[in-house]
Amino acid sequence: MDVSSDDYLQSLIETIKKLDYINPDDIPNIDLYMDQVTTFMDEHLKGSKRYSEDKLLTKTMINNYTKNNLLPSPNKKKYSKEHILLLIFIYYFKNILTISDIQHIFNPLTEKYYGGGNKEIGLEAIYKEVFKYEEDQMDNLLKDVIRKFNKSRETFEDVKSEEDREFLNTFSFICMLCFDVYVKKQMIEKLVDESILDAKKKIKKEK
Structure with missing residues (x-):
């Protein structure tokens, strides 16, 4: 893998562009059996598959989500x-x-907005509101990936072996991407922990 190649960068960009979200208008308004649900998800999210034979959603997964109250x-x-x-x-x-x-995250989401219980806003409206920013987010993501890619090409310039330099450039690029994911994951976990703490305080006050 030659991380110094512009063709390599272009292939990454094309991969990212394939990661599309499911438009809520494409979701059937009729209820579906489990086989129909797995087929629908597989067809509409196939661009995110790592390998063509991968299954994005299985019957076992759906049953487990139900058992775990997700x-x-x-x-x-x-x-x-x-x-x-x-x-x-x-x-x-x-x-x-x-x-x-x-x-x-899901407990209050399903309790408040699932099944039309909330007159002001429902799950479909929440989904549309969140994903309407998808295009802007994708543009920002592409710019960030390109910036990290170009930065990684500047690393290890003193290494004489082209093979070693290519490997180390790739390693640098992976590290930059991983650090970004790591930081964001930490932020998400902090938000979840704070919401749990707030929920416990609310329960304590009600007692």
Whole structure:
């Protein structure tokens, strides 16, 4: 892998551009059986697969999400549009957060906004509001990746071996990307911990 190659950078950019979100208007307004849900998710998020044979969502995963109270139980074995919206959020969260952290985020989300209980705003409106910034975020992400890539090419300039320098450039690039993920993960965990603490304080006051 030649991290000094502009073609390599272009391939990364193309990979990032393939990472699209599911438009809520593309989600069926009719309830779906589990097989239909897994097929729908697989078709609409296939751009994020690492390997073509990867399964993005399985029956076992969905059952586990329900058992762990991340997902409300289906109605007569059928899943609504709101179920799918929650599954999309879970899909993105599970690569970064623990099941326990996702539970703490999802509990108030499902309690307050699932099933049309909130007259002011529902899950679909929340989903649309969050993801309408996707295009701007993608542009910012691309710019940041390009900046880190160019910075990584400036590392280890004194190394004479081209093979060693290419490897170390790649390693530098990976480290820069990993550090960014690490810092953001720490921030997310802090937000989750603070929300847990706030919830405990609220319960204590109510007693």
